[in-house]
Amino acid sequence: MVRIHPSILSADFVNLERDLGRIASADGVHVDVMDAHFVPNLTFGLPMVQRIAEVTDLPIDVHLMIDDPDTWAPQYAIDRVDSVTFHAEATRDAVALARELRARGTRASIAIKPGTLVDEVIEHLAEFDMVLVMTVEPGFGGQSFMGEMMPKVEALRGKAEQLGIELALQVDGGITADTLPIAAASGADVFVAGSAVYGHSSPAERITALRDAGRGAFDTGRIDLRAIHRGLAGTGTTGIDAAGTGAAGTDAAGTDAAGTGAAGTDPTGSLET
Numbered sequence: 001m002v003r004i005h006p007s008i009l010s011a012d013f014v015n016l017e018r019d020l021g022r023i024a025s026a027d028g029v030h031v032d033v034m035d036a037h038f039v040p041n042l043t044f045g046l047p048m049v050q051r052i053a054e055v056t057d058l059p060i061d062v063h064l065m066i067d068d069p070d071t072w073a074p075q076y077a078i079d080r081v082d083s084v085t086f087h088a089e090a091t092r093d094a095v096a097l098a099r100e101l102r103a104r105g106t107r108a109s110i111a112i113k114p115g116t117l118v119d120e121v122i123e124h125l126a127e128f129d130m131v132l133v134m135t136v137e138p139g140f141g142g143q144s145f146m147g148e149m150m151p152k153v154e155a156l157r158g159k160a161e162q163l164g165i166e167l168a169l170q171v172d173g174g175i176t177a178d179t180l181p182i183a184a185a186s187g188a189d190v191f192v193a194g195s196a197v198y199g200h201s202s203p204a205e206r207i208t209a210l211r212d213a214g215r216g217a218f219d220t221g222r223i224d225l226r227a228i229h230r231g232l233a234g235t236g237t238t239g240i241d242a243a244g245t246g247a248a249g250t251d252a253a254g255t256d257a258a259g260t261g262a263a264g265t266d267p268t269g270s271l272e273t
């Protein structure tokens, strides 16, 4: 199943209630909490998440890009928050934190940045309801999808199947109708999209288009990932080269030649709009 979670990082914060209404057809809303320490950007904290919970019926998917989630994450397990995601790189004890979140009645989710390997997460996979594989460096919207993260998605999906556990696999960063099928074919089923939804006049239409793009990938079954990589290579839309390593090409978002997305970041946050 394909689930689309628009990221409100690309919404108009001054008109957030209106912009939440525009994504009513989504499967959830992705709420990025950033502290300007763990990532070089600042958004908002718990009071805003509490208000969002009051004005939307969508399941709320909180993504904490903050230091010390062991202290702060449990506070986000409020009514109507469906999942709380904390970063593997920031936590002192991922298993204890996941158990605490579950005990408070929310789903526990762990995120890994592009430079983080899956090993540690895989070792304790049954402790998590969802794993978020970041497909850009966290911090800013509007960066290019890092196709070279797909082996991580495949490894996580493979391990979940081997263990027979239900695991949601989320990807976040550069998700568009072109890149979503790549992640879906790798085993992802929850897709965060900011600019691909809010960067258009009709977010509802974009949600439908993304869902359709993912459905195609599932319908086809094991589609040929290499063929997709080859097809997108050189289009400047994904930062993926023919070998799927992400080594080629620059794009409109200013992603560097290594496809790291680093050049697409903007400490002023001006890329979000």
Ligand SMILES: O=C(CO)[C@@H](O)[C@H](O)COP(=O)(O)O
Pocket: 007, 008, 009, 010, 030, 032, 063, 136, 137, 138, 139, 140, 141, 142, 143, 172, 173, 174, 175, 192, 193, 194, 195, 196
């Ligand atoms: O967490 C983040 C960025 O750190 C994301 O949720 C972005 O908001 C995704 O934006 P797009 O890449 O889809 O524009």
